Amino acid sequence: MSEIISANDGNFESFIQGHPMVIVDFWAPTCMPCRLMEPGLEKIAASHPEKVRVLKVNVNENPKTSSRFFVRTLPTLLFIKDGQVRTQIVGAVNPVQIEKTLNEVS
Amino acid sequence: MEKNWDVIIVGGGPAGLAAAIYCGRALRKTLVLEKKVFGGQIVFSDIIENYPGFAEPIVPADLMEQMAKQSERYGVVLENDEALGLVREGENWRVDVYQNTYTAKAILYAAGSAHRFLGVPGEQELLGRGVSVCATCDAPFFQGKKVAVLGGGDTALYEALHLAKFASEVTLIHRRGQLRAERILQERVFKNDRIKVLWDSEVQRFQGAQKLEALDVLDKKTNRVEPMACDGAFLAIGTIPNTGLLKDLVQLDENGYVVTDISLRTEARGLFVSGEVIKGNRRQVAISVGMGVQAALNCEEYLASLD
Structure with missing residues (x-):
């Protein structure tokens, strides 16, 4: 069973290079929609451990990674396949929509 | 199920x-x-x-x-x-x-x-790149920067007050000459040194390439449009x-x-x-x-x- 991994500016690259399909959840402690979306992301991480790795990046502590992807709104989800950003979701969404996007991208 | x-x-x-x-x-x-x-x-x-x-x-x-x-x-x-x-x-x-x-x-x-949007040029293109609908979520990105809040109701004033803890300057842009928000919130806004109010004004365009850089603001009294440098714009217009x-x-x-x-x-x-x-x-x-x-x-x- 896979779970959400906390990534940072130092190890982010190794995580996205180390798995063909990655969802990155950019969040901050003050972002309440981010907090409320987390259980849905946990379910996705747990139900597709082979298919996808789910990372979370705290934007307050990891400005390099957030700037690299021009993240200026939370929550933002990036869908990265083979090291390349394929699509993103900006704003709060339900897990069904995340799963749907994952299926379209992967 | x-x-x-x-x-x-x-x-x-x-x-x-x-x-x-x-x-x-x-x-x-x-x-x-x-x-x-x-x-x-x-x-x-x-x-x-x-x-x-x-x-x-x-x-x-x-x-x-x-x-x-x-x-x-x-x-x-x-x-x-x-x-x-x-x-x-x-x-x-x-x-x-x-x-x-x-x-x-x-x-x-x-x-x-x-959330209601203005429907003016640049708004959707820059959504998530400086244009936002959630100050609580996005305020940390604007530490020490200039931001604007659009609106004059409770939500707009709460957003302005929250952003004033992070941004160097918050401009509340309101299309009328008075606010609709609760009086207690108005009082806090007027007392906050980092917040200024632009009355009778409307945003007509969001400018920027990769991210928001400026707003075109119409002064409804003079009918003149002036650019306003801005890193973040928060919509609270209903x-x-x-x-x-x-x-x-x-x-x-x-x-x-x-x-x-x-x-x-x-x-x-x-x-x-x-x-x-x-x-x-x-x-x-x-x-x-x-x-x-x-x-x-x-x-x-x-x-x-x-x-």
């Missing part, structure tokens, strides 16, 4: 969750569908100070989590999925979601409202009701709101409404909660008549 329900509540904000508590306690098989996050739009705010019963400001997400848990305590099922179709079939209602279908004897529609699923079922006004009375019934049998989808709702959590309870009690009366 159970397919057949007594009540399906569309929307998991204050109205929907308050209704859910009452439906659960009436021992009705109750499903709540929420398309974004449980708690509704209020969870985008950092504090709530006027919800009766709390002497100190509370975090809206905490309040709404408690409401959700309270409903689950009475057997209500909360499903984070979007209602995509709503159809009357014989004596029941059918609700379509992505890859699934449910039926219910009654529907309690409390889908709330969505909402539009999420009533797309109701348009062929009930009477809506010209702005898409449901027209009903205190009964919160509609002309469609077994379809009740609640919260911000209703014409005249003043967008307060306490009001939506009360309406949710009212709709749930009337819904229960309807279900009892079918028993």
Whole structure:
């Protein structure tokens, strides 16, 4: 069973290079929609451990990674396949929509 | 997952969750569908100070989590999925979601409202790149920067006050010469050195390539448009009701709101409404909660008549 991994500016690259399909959840402690979306992301991480790795990046502590992807709104989800950003979701969404996007991208 | 329900509540904000508590306690098989996050739009705010019963400001997400848990305590099922179709079939209602279908004897529609946008050039292109609808979420990106808040109601002023803790300068841009917000919030804004108000002004364009760089602001008194350098712009110009699923079922006004009375019934049998989808709702959590309870009690009366 896979779970959400906390990534940072130092190890982010190794995580996205180390798995063909990655969802990155950019969040901050003050972002309440981010907090409320987390259980849905946990379910996705747990139900597709082979298919996808789910990372979370705290934007307050990891400005390099957030700037690299021009993240200026939370929550933002990036869908990265083979090291390349394929699509993103900006704003709060339900897990069904995340799963749907994952299926379209992967 | 159970397919057949007594009540399906569309929307998991204050109205929907308050209704859910009452439906659960009436021992009705109750499903709540929420398309974004449980708690509704209020969870985008950092504090709530006027919800009766709390002497100190509370975090809206905490309040709404408690409401959700309270409903689950009475057997209500909360499903984070979007209602995509709503159809009357014989004596029941059918609700379509992505890859699934449910039926219910009654529907309690409390889908709330969505952020209103200006619809001017650059707005959608720069959404998420400086243009935002959630100061609580995005304020940390604007530490020491210049931001603008568009609007003049409670939400706009709360956003301005929150942003003033991070940004070097906050400009509140309002299209009128006076604010609609609570007087206590106005007082705080006027006293805050980092916030200035631009009266009788409207944003006509959001400028920037990779990210927001400036706003074109129309001064309605002089009819002149001037660029204003800006790193972030937060929209708080009201909402539009999420009533797309109701348009062929009930009477809506010209702005898409449901027209009903205190009964919160509609002309469609077994379809009740609640919260911000209703014409005249003043967008307060306490009001939506009360309406949710009212709709749930009337819904229960309807279900009892079918028993």
